[in-house]
Amino acid sequence: MLLRAADGDAAAFQIFYDRTSAKLFGVILRILPERQEAEDVLQEVFVTVWRKAATFDPARASPITWAATIARNRAIDRLRARPARPMAPVEDALGLADDGPAPDAGLVASQEARRLAQALAQLEPRHAAAIRACYFEGVTYDELAAREQVPVGTLKSWVRRGLMRMRGHLEGGEA
Structure with a gap:
C-alpha cells in the first residue's frame, strides 16, 4: 500500500x-x-x-x-x-501549605474508632446493633424498625438511650 x-x-x-x-x-x-x-x-x-x-x-x-x-x-x-517551564528553587517549597492530614491524624482517628467500638461493646446488643445500622450503615429508623419488628418509637428510644450511655462512657473515660 x-x-x-x-x-x-x-x-x-x-x-x-x-x-x-x-x-x-x-x-x-x-x-x-x-x-x-x-x-x-x-x-x-x-x-x-x-x-x-x-x-x-x-x-x-x-x-x-x-x-x-x-x-x-x-x-x-x-x-x-514547547517552552521550558521555569524551575523554582527547592527552598520556595518550605513556604507552601500542606493541606493533607497531619502525620498523627491516622493515629488519633484509630484511637477514636477504638474508643467508639469499646463504648458500643458496653451497650445492650440490640441497642448497639441499632446504632451501628443507623449511623454506620445508613439504615433509616423506619427500615430498621420493620426489620426488627418493633415500633419506630421503640427503635428511636433504643438509639437515644444507647447514644446517651455511649456518651457517658466516652466522657467518663470508662471506655
Whole structure:
C-alpha cells in the first residue's frame, strides 16, 4: 500500500491510513498525552508519509516501523518545541501549605474508632446493633424498625438511650 501511495494512489494511502492510524496515534499519545496535540501530530505524520512514501525502503524496515519512526520523531520534536517551564528553587517549597492530614491524624482517628467500638461493646446488643445500622450503615429508623419488628418509637428510644450511655462512657473515660 505504501509503495502504491508513493505512485500517487490515494486509495492505497487510505487503506494504509486505516490499517496504521490507531497504532501511530498510540505511539504519539505515549509521548504527548494531550489528545488534541496528539491528533495534530498524527495529521502531520500522515502528510509526511504521503510526501515521503517514495523514500520508503522495504529492505530496511516494515511499513509500520517506518511510519512509527516518523510518528515518534514528530512527537518528540513537538515536545522539544514547547517552552521550558521555569524551575523554582527547592527552598520556595518550605513556604507552601500542606493541606493533607497531619502525620498523627491516622493515629488519633484509630484511637477514636477504638474508643467508639469499646463504648458500643458496653451497650445492650440490640441497642448497639441499632446504632451501628443507623449511623454506620445508613439504615433509616423506619427500615430498621420493620426489620426488627418493633415500633419506630421503640427503635428511636433504643438509639437515644444507647447514644446517651455511649456518651457517658466516652466522657467518663470508662471506655
